Structures are given as structure tokens and as C-alpha cells.
Amino acid sequence: VLIDRARAGDTNAFEDLARREERALYRHALRIVGTASDAEDVVQDALFSAWRSIASFQGLSFRAWLFRIATNRALDHLRSRKRRPELPLDPAEDEEMTWAEPAAPGPDLTQLAGDREALAFVETALETLPAEQRTALLLRDVEGFAYEEISVITSVEIGTVKSRIHRGRLAVRNVLIARGWRGPEG
Amino acid sequence: MTQHPHAELSAYIDGALTPTAQAAVEGHLVGCGLCRTHVAQLRATASLLHALPDPAPSRRLVPRFARAPAWLAPLRTLMTLATGAAVFLFIASAVLTNITFLASSGTTALSAPEAARDAAAGAPQPQAGAATTNTPTVRAPNAVGSPTSAAFGAFGSPTPPGAATVTDDAQKNRVDQASTGPSAAPAAAVAPQDAGRVASSAPQRPQLLNPWLWLVIALISAAIAFVLHRRLRASV
Numbered sequence: 001v002l003i004d005r006a007r008a009g010d011t012n013a014f015e016d017l018a019r020r021e022e023r024a025l026y027r028h029a030l031r032i033v034g035t036a037s038d039a040e041d042v043v044q045d046a047l048f049s050a051w052r053s054i055a056s057f058q059g060l061s062f063r064a065w066l067f068r069i070a071t072n073r074a075l076d077h078l079r080s081r082k083r084r085p086e087l088p089l090d091p092a093e094d095e096e097m098t099w100a101e102p103a104a105p106g107p108d109l110t111q112l113a114g115d116r117e118a119l120a121f122v123e124t125a126l127e128t129l130p131a132e133q134r135t136a137l138l139l140r141d142v143e144g145f146a147y148e149e150i151s152v153i154t155s156v157e158i159g160t161v162k163s164r165i166h167r168g169r170l171a172v173r174n175v176l177i178a179r180g181w182r183g184p185e186g
Numbered sequence: 187m188t189q190h191p192h193a194e195l196s197a198y199i200d201g202a203l204t205p206t207a208q209a210a211v212e213g214h215l216v217g218c219g220l221c222r223t224h225v226a227q228l229r230a231t232a233s234l235l236h237a238l239p240d241p242a243p244s245r246r247l248v249p250r251f252a253r254a255p256a257w258l259a260p261l262r263t264l265m266t267l268a269t270g271a272a273v274f275l276f277i278a279s280a281v282l283t284n285i286t287f288l289a290s291s292g293t294t295a296l297s298a299p300e301a302a303r304d305a306a307a308g309a310p311q312p313q314a315g316a317a318t319t320n321t322p323t324v325r326a327p328n329a330v331g332s333p334t335s336a337a338f339g340a341f342g343s344p345t346p347p348g349a350a351t352v353t354d355d356a357q358k359n360r361v362d363q364a365s366t367g368p369s370a371a372p373a374a375a376v377a378p379q380d381a382g383r384v385a386s387s388a389p390q391r392p393q394l395l396n397p398w399l400w401l402v403i404a405l406i407s408a409a410i411a412f413v414l415h416r417r418l419r420a421s422v
Binding site: 015018019023025027036040043044048099119126138141146147162163169172 | 236241
């Protein structure tokens with residue numbers, strides 16, 4: 001109902017809808033672009049642009065639609081930023097990833113959720129990921145989008161989504177293993 | 187099971203495989219401890235990602251779409267202009283007050299007996315006394331500023347009660363001038379009181395020349411203009 005009102009030009013309805021996703025969009029943009037002020041600008045621009053193109057909204061859920069606009073903005077921002085030209089946005093997808101194995105017994109990875117130190121390692125690991133992998137992984141594990149939705153949000157084939165999520169997750173897992181943690185026993 | 191379905195494990199966790207592929211991985215896991223370990227690790231990684239902190243933006247990111255009322259922009263312009271006008275009037279009245287004070291201190295000194303008589307005639311007793319004590323007081327600044335006050339005598343003389351609107355500013359001025367001479371110190375102590383009392387005896391002269399009034403108006407209109415400007419900028 002709110003969406004219909006927003007599409008009909010009701011600014012209050014749009015504001016209500018946008019405010020619900022404001023924080024999620026911000027944390028998503030923040031982990032893509034890296035700095036708070038850039039992330040705020042990206043989300044603000046994205047919401048403004050979303051309002052202007054509200055008439056073209058269809059198909060996706062409103063949330064996914066907002067994430068699509070914000071993700072595109074964030075990746076554009078990253079591309080336009082010359083400070084980190086060495087960062088590849090999209091590495092070769094067919095490269096075989098390896099599984100690092102724990103060198104020594106450490107704390108169980110499954111016990112680490114909520115452990116601030118482990119979460120800090122996860123943040124660090126995310127930063128080292130190629131932006132496209134990071135984006136797909138965040139959309140999946142933080143925001144909970146389905147593969148099909150991520151495919152539409154990031155405008156790539158579902159096979160690519162699958163690959164990016166797996167590579168990203170595996171890379172984070174490898175960083176944690178490298179930090180001395182032992183995975184849970186299967 | 188020789189071929190480990192490594193690349194499928196994340197999609198398996200997420201339930202994103204076709205039913206056939208899902209069942210195949212399921213079957214493999216039964217007999218493969220390594221893949222079971224990897225699945226558990228990937229699952230744990232996913233839940234760590236899910237448990238990441240949820241930072242909040244430092245400001246509101248949803249643009250304010252509510253249209254500002256149409257009168258807001260003209261009102262802001264008006265308040266900006268009012269601020270400018272009030273600042274101008276503040277400066278003008280401050281200058282004028284000083285001139286009037288200097289001029290009147292000259293004329294009052296010259297026509298002190300007359301002023302005393304006027305005051306005594308038109309006002310109750312205490313003010314007559316005030317006007318009388320005023321006579322020696324105003325001589326002190328007059329001694330310092332006589333050339334100037336002579337020059338502006340014509341301006342101040344038609345309205346001798348104009349001296350009554352002498353304000354804090356002028357009082358300070360008077361104190362400054364008075365303190366230039368050591369002998370004038372007692373006079374400075376009396377002067378502000380006199381000015382206040384004489385002012386009350388001349389209500390027909392409005393407070394338009396009070397510079398502080400204009401300063402306060404300038405500050406208020408500036409504040410309003412600023413708030414209106416912020417409000418206008420926040421809306422799209």
C-alpha cells in the first residue's frame with residue numbers, strides 16, 4: 001500500500017519506506033566504499049535517485065530495488081575513486097580457490113559469533129575481498145537476499161552470484177583459519 | 187566419492203542448488219568428513235558475517251521531500267534584509283547617539299539654568315534636583331569635547347531634551363571621557379544616574395535612537411533568517 005502511494009507521488013509514503021531501509025543501506029554501502037562519509041553520500045544520493053525513478057520500480061521487492069540502486073552507486077563510487085586503483089573489482093571467475101587448513105588447534109569457529117575479535121577479523125577479511133565478491137557476500141549473509149535477488153541487484157548471471165558468494169565466503173573463512181582458528185568438526 | 191563438490195558447498199548451505207544437485211551433495215557429505223568440516227566452517231563464516239555490528243549513520247540520509255511552504259523563501263529574504271537594515275540602524279543610531287550626546291552636552295552646559303528651570307516646571311521635585319546636579323556633571327566631558335560639540339551644536343540645540351535619550355553606550359562614552367581627567371572621576375560616578383533620571387522625564391522622545399534595540403532586532407532577525415535557510419536547504 002505504501003509502495004503504491006509512493007509510486008503515485010506520495011512523498012511521505014516514500015520517506016516511510018526509505019527510512020526503514022536507511023540503516024541497512026548505510027551499513028551495506030559502508031562495507032563497500034569503506035568510509036562513513038562516502039557511504040552516507042552514496043546512500044543519500046541513492047535514495048534521492050530512487051525517488052526520482054520511483055515510476056520505474058517494478059518486479060523486485062522495494063528493498064531489493066533500493067539495494068540495487070545503492071549497490072550500483074557504491075560500486076560506481078569505488079571505481080571513480082583513484083586512491084585504490086590496484087583493487088581489482090572483478091577477478092577471473094574461473095580461478096580455482098584453495099582451502100587453507102588449520103595449522104594448529106585453535107578455538108572453534110562456531111563459538112566465535114559474537115566474539116568481537118573474530119568479528120574484527122571478519123571485517124578485515126571483507127576489506128581484502130574484490131568489491132564484487134564482497135558485495136555479493138554482504139547481500140547474502142548480512143542482508144539475507146536470495147541468489148535470484150542478488151542476481152538482479154548486481155545485474156549478473158545467477159552462476160556468477162553463486163561463484164562470488166562462495167569465493168567470498170571461502171576467503172573470509174581462510175583468513176580466520178590463518179588467524180589460528182580451527183573450523184568446527186563436520 | 188573421489189570428486190569433492192567444493193564449489194557447490196556454499197550454494198548447498200544456502201539451499202540455492204537444484205533439488206538434484208542438493209541431493210547429490212547431501213549424498214557426498216554422508217561419506218566425506220572433509221567436506222562436512224568445510225560445510226560447517228562455511229556455515230560458521232556465514233553466521234559470523236551475519237553477526238557483524240550494525241553501524242548507524244551520523245545523519246539522516248532520507249531526503250526531506252515535504253515541500254517547504256511557498257512563503258518560506260520570501261520570508262527568509264525578508265529576514266535577511268531586515269538583519270541588514272537593523273545592523274545599519276544599529277551603527278547609525280550608535281553614531282547619532284554619540285553626536286547627540288556631544289552636541290547636547292555642549293548646549294546643556296551653555297543653557298544649564300534654562301534646562302533646570304524647564305525640568306523644575308514640568309516634572310516633580312526629585313527631577314528638578316537631578317537637573318540641578320546635572321549642571322556640574324556635564325561640564326567635565328564638555329571640557330574635553332567642546333570643539334566637536336560646538337560644531338554639532340546646531341544639530342542638538344533645537345531639542346535639548348534629546349539629551350535625555352543618552353544610552354548605556356553614551357554613558358560609557360561619558361565615563362571614558364570623564365576618566366581622561368583625574369578630577370573628573372567623581373563626575374563620572376554621578377553621570378549615569380543623571381542620564382537615567384533625565385531620560386524618564388522626557389518620554390515624548392521614542393527609543394528609536396537606542397542602538398542596543400537595533401542590535402537585538404538584528405540578532406533576532408539573523409537567527410530567524412538562519413533557521414529558515416536551514417529549513418529551505420533540507421527540503422528538496
